[in-house]
Amino acid sequence: MQTPALPPQGATVRARRWRHLRRAVALPLAALALSGCTIPSFYASEGATSSSKSVYHLWQWFSIGAVIIGGFVCILVAYAVLRYRRKGDHIPRQSQYQLPLELAYTIVPILIVFGLFAATLVVENKETANPATKVTINVNAFQWGWKFTYPGTNAFVYGQTTQNPEMIMPAGENVHFNLTSSDVIHGFYVHDFNFSRYALPGVRNEFTILAQNEGTYFGQCTQLCGLYHSLMYFRVKVVSQSQYAAWIASFNNPADEAAAKAAAKTTYQQTSSVVPTHGSTTKFGR
Numbered sequence: 275m276q277t278p279a280l281p282p283q284g285a286t287v288r289a290r291r292w293r294h295l296r297r298a299v300a301l302p303l304a305a306l307a308l309s310g311c312t313i314p315s316f317y318a319s320e321g322a323t324s325s326s327k328s329v330y331h332l333w334q335w336f337s338i339g340a341v342i343i344g345g346f347v348c349i350l351v352a353y354a355v356l357r358y359r360r361k362g363d364h365i366p367r368q369s370q371y372q373l374p375l376e377l378a379y380t381i382v383p384i385l386i387v388f389g390l391f392a393a394t395l396v397v398e399n400k401e402t403a404n405p406a407t408k409v410t411i412n413v414n415a416f417q418w419g420w421k422f423t424y425p426g427t428n429a430f431v432y433g434q435t436t437q438n439p440e441m442i443m444p445a446g447e448n449v450h451f452n453l454t455s456s457d458v459i460h461g462f463y464v465h466d467f468n469f470s471r472y473a474l475p476g477v478r479n480e481f482t483i484l485a486q487n488e489g490t491y492f493g494q495c496t497q498l499c500g501l502y503h504s505l506m507y508f509r510v511k512v513v514s515q516s517q518y519a520a521w522i523a524s525f526n527n528p529a530d531e532a533a534a535k536a537a538a539k540t541t542y543q544q545t546s547s548v549v550p551t552h553g554s555t556t557k558f559g560r
């Protein structure tokens with residue numbers, strides 16, 4: 275009987291090395307693919323408001339910087355692990371007090387942190403700026419819905435969970451918001467605005483948003499606020515200034531308002547069997 279010829283020793287070692295290399299490359303690639311990371315947005319929205327575009331670019335640069343620095347550190351770690359792995363019983367040459375190197379790895383991270391801080395400060399100042407506005411919207415969060423009222427007008431939007439209340443706001447105009455909560459802490463978050471604020475009981479949070487493009491954007495509560503938190507959705511509909519004016523004016527027509535209330539009552543009756551209420555009449559703007 276003939277025994278199969280064994281591969282030469284060198285070929286076996288090379289095959290093993292290739293196997294290890296393939297695994298070393300496949301592992302980070304699989305992690306990247308499974309993370310669901312989107313490039314180049316890194317899952318942020320490109321932004322539908324003036325300040326959200328700045329937030330988007332800041333986020334992009336932060337993410338790219340993190341990838342570069344993370345990659346650089348990984349390469350250094352891999353180099354040190356491979357180059358200085360144990361090869362025998364002798365202790366390798368010990369070195370210390372590498373002053374230039376120690377200064378570099380102390381000063382460079384400090385400069386990076388200052389850079390990140392300064393860039394964040396510039397963008398946050400833009401986001402928290404409070405210019406004069408003609409339009410104000412009061413947003414009140416409650417378990418588990420949203421009430422949007424428009425001071426100085428009869429307009430309102432009121433709905434909970436599956437009713438998906440739709441806040442109307444004009445495009446191309448600074449809109450001032452007063453955000454409050456009736457009960458517990460909620461979060462006012464609109465993904466396409468790259469914007470989030472706490473709605474706190476007893477506190478009025480104020481901010482200004484300038485929506486640049488007309489469209490409908492998805493919003494939701496981002497603070498775990500109780501049983502139906504996961505259904506605490508709303509929409510933001512950005513319309514032209516003339517459409518906005520017409521929508522506000524429609525609330526001055528008693529017939530329209532009565533029809534809106536009737537529609538709200540029907541919606542309320544359809545959903546109240548699913549969601550517990552506070553016992554008050556739920557009204558729904560149009």
Ligand SMILES: [Cu+2]
Pocket residue numbers: 460461495496497498499500503504506
């Ligand atoms: Cu919530």
